[in-house]
Amino acid sequence: MISYFLRRVLASLPVMLFVAVFVFLLLRLAPGDPAQMILGDQATPEQIAAIREHLGLNDTLSRQFIHWISSVLSGDFGTSLISDRPVIEMIGQRLEPTLALALVAIALTVLISVPLGVLAAWQHGKLVDRAVMVFSVVCFSVPIFVIGYILIGTFAVRMNWFPVQGYRPISAGFGQFAHRVILPALALASIYIALVARMTRASMLEVLREDYVRTARAKGLAEYTVLFRHALRNAAIPILTVIGTGFAMMVSGVVVTETVFNVPGLGRLVVDAVLARDYPLIQAIILLTAGTYVVINLLVDLSYAITDPRIRYQ
Structure with a gap:
């Protein structure tokens, strides 16, 4: 290992x-x-x-x-040409909202999409399967900013359950943090929920045809155990790949979501840096984005070894 x-x-x-x-x-x-x-x-x-x-x-x-x-x-990314402040300090102030938003979004993605994908594969060809596929197509087709405005109009304006815009750090209290991060996280996660659900369904369909699944059912194991303990674990590698890639894309691609919901994160900082031609800041953000992809791909590779013993033994 x-x-x-x-x-x-x-x-x-x-x-x-x-x-x-x-x-x-x-x-x-x-x-x-x-x-x-x-x-x-x-x-x-x-x-x-x-x-x-x-x-x-x-x-x-x-x-x-x-x-x-x-x-x-040595950790010195230079000084911003516009604000005359250290670049690393500016990124540090904006990193926490973006990471929090991406982490909540990826948690929602996993909690919603994986059970949906398993359910669709289990009910293959039935009404539930078709409903999940229609939901995935809709999430793929509608832009994130449109979903964001729909969520704001429904849950913030009409029902008044959530605030329209803004962000509160978790240090201000978990309740205030969750109250303001749920809607932008749902908007950001929408396309990845569709992607992971479809990948989970496709991987599960392949695994459910295997002989060991029929053997587990023949032994009288509960269907929940067959699906989540045996089938899902063997179908996990492509699912983990999509989840890991999705998280990296969330961290680096939150510009639209942060703009719609007025979240002061890296996405807004990227827009400001590009408009102001602040090259030291742009260079640092590109390096940070690339580093995020590399680290997440490394973690995904390690998860392969944990999930599949054959990789670990090799």
Whole structure:
């Protein structure tokens, strides 16, 4: 198990190195003067010279990369060009709402989609199966912002069960936190609920045809035990893959949800950074997003070894 973990970690290092090189070259190799791009056409020569000195653009490309990667490895992502604050501090302030929203969304995804997928496979071809598939198609087809506005109009405006917008950290109390995070989490999770439900159904249909499932039923085991203890565990690998990928996409793709529900997370910060051409902040967010994908893929690979002993023994 340890050697498997080490192999997966070593395989992830070249990916992060490639992403780091890409992020570094994103600014340096763009057409035109990077300082001019950041400041705009109205910048004076003195302002352009100051930005070039601040970003180290007067050094050779190799020296710029060595200095930049050394700073990143030490936890220094530079200073925001707009707010003149450390980038790592700005990301730290916005990271908690995004992570909380993504964690609640992935929890809702698992709690809703996996039982739906198992139920659809168990009732294959019947009314329940068709209803689950129709629900999945609808969730796939409707954009997240539309689902968000439907949830706001139904549960916040008409029924007055939840607030329309805003966010409260969990430190303010779990009740206030849950009260404000449920609607955006449901909106964010909608497409992933459909995706995981369909994947669970497809994987379960394959497993339910296996001989060991018929043997378990012939032994008189309860149907719940057959479905969730025997069949679901053997169908888990593709489901875990979709769940892991979905969580990574949630963390990096919450721009629309945070905008609709006015959540002060990374999504809003990305929009502000792009509009302001704040390249140090953009570079740090891209690195963070790539790192999130790498870490989650690593955790998914480890879950394979836990779920399937054949992988662990290899």
